[in-house]
Each structure stands twice: as structure tokens, then as C-alpha cells.
Amino acid sequence: MTAYGSQEMSANLKRVLMRRPGASLASADPAKWHYGPTFDGEKAVRQYVEFARLVEKSGAEILWLEDKGDGLADAMFTHDPSLMSDHGAILLRMGKPLRAGETALHEAAYKKAGIPILGRIVAPGTVEGGDCIWLDAETLVVGRGVRTNEEGISQLTEMLDPHGITVLGYDLPLWQGEEACLHLMSVMSPLSRDLALVFAPLLPASFYQLLKEWGITLIEAPADEFHASNGLSLNVLPVRPNEVIMVAGFPKTRAAMEAAGCTVETFEADALCIACEGGPTCLTRPVLRRAE
């Protein structure tokens, strides 16, 4: 099956590219990778099993990449090295130099699955998938920051404009510095077409205004849980509109989403997500999302 296509963030997740962490993560040097004090490679591998079980339970087909010890510890965060469109996959160029080798893994996986490549970001451009949010099928918002630069956004614009897609770039704050991971998706998780979980203090102000203009209801992520989780309380994965998977341990954030009509599943991820600076959305590269 070669099905692909995704120009939205919360329609039913039908197919997804994921990489099971193994030897590379288990032996990662936390100082080199900027992993936090709760990092424990073996525990992270175990926590991932539970996350994968939740994705499988949702009914999504998983295209698996395996970690056979190539040293690419961050490669489990498959959201970032490529982006999917209805016209094929876009191979990205990572802003974090340690992650440069991951794009080739995605390219090989798409080739094997028979999924066409629409284009690729080339030097000096950089774009990471976590900085890209489809507001609708014709509008891609991209965060400009440490990981994604202006040149990368220009290349995306040239690639997508012929398909009737507008690319809008917004400056991200520096927050915890150049070594840390702050993507646009670190401060906003779309939950359905008109509902999103946000941490407004770190959103680009004019993007916040755009979301309001578009009539998107914003759930404010409780600040104490956002900070306690290194921002990961906010990174939630919709497997269907308003049906999400989140990291366990953030009851106020969970209750805020439930009060807005969401169903929430959780998994323990102190060693996997909080330590490694990436949540459930980052652990998945949607290949096919469809309303039906």
C-alpha cells in the first residue's frame, strides 16, 4: 500500500512512520545530546513500548524504522526529518547538526513504501518538522528559530506555492537557548481543526492573533505543569480529532482538555520524553491523515 497524504494535524491518523529506540538511545551520552537528568536509556526504551502500544491501539498502521546502533539517538523523534504533503514527502535538513543523518533514513523508508518525494531542503536552508503546523490544507505555518531558518522557509514556499499552499513564517523565542529544543509544536498542539492546546507566553504574538482571527479555541496549558515537564505537558498527539495521547503526570493539563471534550490516554515518559525533550507528536511522523 502506497497511501500517503497529510495537510492537517488532527484528522484520523491512518499511517505513521516511527523508529523504535534501541542500542543508539540506550548508549547515548546525555551531555552530548542535551538530555536531562531523568534520562535513562534502558527505561526510555521500555517506556516507548507502551507509547507504541497506544498508537497501535488507535488503529494506525506503523511503518517501522529500527535502531540497530547507528548512533542516531534522536532518530526516534520521527516528526522532524521529513514533512508529509498530499503531493509527496518533503525531505528536510535538520537544524541540530547531530541529527543530520536522519533524513536519509526517512528517504529510504519512503522509497521502500513507494511514497513519492515532492522535494528536499538543501544547504544553507534548515527546516525541522516540529516547526511546521498545517492550519488548514492550504496554509502551512512555520516557526523560524534555532532549528528552522529563513532560507529553509523560502525553499518550502517555492516548493508548495505551485500547489496552492501559502507558507507563513513566524519568529520563535530563544527561551532556553540554542542547545535546547524549542519548536513551534513545543508551544502549540492542535487537537482538532478548531481547538488547540497552547502555551501562550511563548507563542509568537502575531501567530497568537492569527489563531484568534481564525476562530480557533485555545486551551491555555497550565504554566506550572508546562515548566515542571520542560514543556512536554503540552506536546499531545491527536490520533483522531479530540482524541489524544499525552505524557502521564500532568492532571491539570489533562483536565483542561477533557473539559473541552477531549478523550485522553497517557503513558509514563520521564526517561523518554521529558529527558529527551520530545513528546508524543515528536515521536511520530504522520504519513496519512484522513477524515474518513
Ligand SMILES: NC(=O)NCCC[C@H](N)C(=O)O
Ligand atoms: N518535534 C519535536 O519537538 N521534536 C523533539 C526533538 C527532541 C530532540 N532531542 C532534539 O533536540 O531535536
